[in-house]
Amino acid sequence: MEEQYRISDPRVLKAVAHPLRVRLLGLLRSDGPATASELARKVGESSGSTSYHLRELFKFGFVEEDDERRDGRERRWRSRHVYTSWDAAEMSATPEGREAVRIMHARQAEMVGRMLGEFDLADWPREWVDVAGMSDHILTLPPAALREFADRAEALVRELADRHAGDPDARQVQVWYGAVPRSPGQEAS
Known part of the structure; x- marks a missing residue:
């Protein structure tokens, strides 16, 4: 593939x-x-x-x-x-x-x-429940900082996947990250 x-x-x-x-x-x-x-x-x-x-x-x-x-x-x-x-x-x-x-x-x-x-x-043990979920942040950043965030997040995801390949406690997880600039006056979610 x-x-x-x-x-x-x-x-x-x-x-x-x-x-x-x-x-x-x-x-x-x-x-x-x-x-x-x-x-x-x-x-x-x-x-x-x-x-x-x-x-x-x-x-x-x-x-x-x-x-x-x-x-x-x-x-x-x-x-x-x-x-x-x-x-x-x-x-x-x-x-x-x-x-x-x-x-x-x-x-x-x-x-x-x-x-x-x-x-x-209810389907997952405590150690999974403690680490699963989402968060959101409203930051004031320039485009270069957002690029740095995306690049570092991508590198970290790949590093963690490589390091934990074959771990018997590992499960398939869905990881998301995203960021978009807010227009002036746009409602925060």
Whole structure:
């Protein structure tokens, strides 16, 4: 699997930003190869619907058939990349690009909300409950400081993943970080 898929075409970003496609791609990345039927059961959709959206993800280069683990007559699909990225400044050069980024940001926020909504504290031991959650900060920073934050957060995430690979107490965790400037007078959340 390749590390990242760097998108420069707004049409490709909009194609993956479809709500079901985002979920299917996320499941293939987190849980590994699956058939359209297996994914349909996980997301509560028909296998015809998941099959269609998997073919669309294939068309745009996000997934591929997993020939090594073919499941009888049904195709198994796998993600081609660990994550997807794009240059927001490059995308914002056109109205179509700005719209694609806006849609993708909305999908990302929906996914965070869904994950937090499904996280049931009663299902986890205290050591996990103590460290899980979110926080928000309102800071006054220049763009260079925000770039430093993003770069250092990315480096830390990679370092921790490498250092704890194979740890028997490790579990798959979803880590988010994001920052956007506030417009003057914008309501704080």
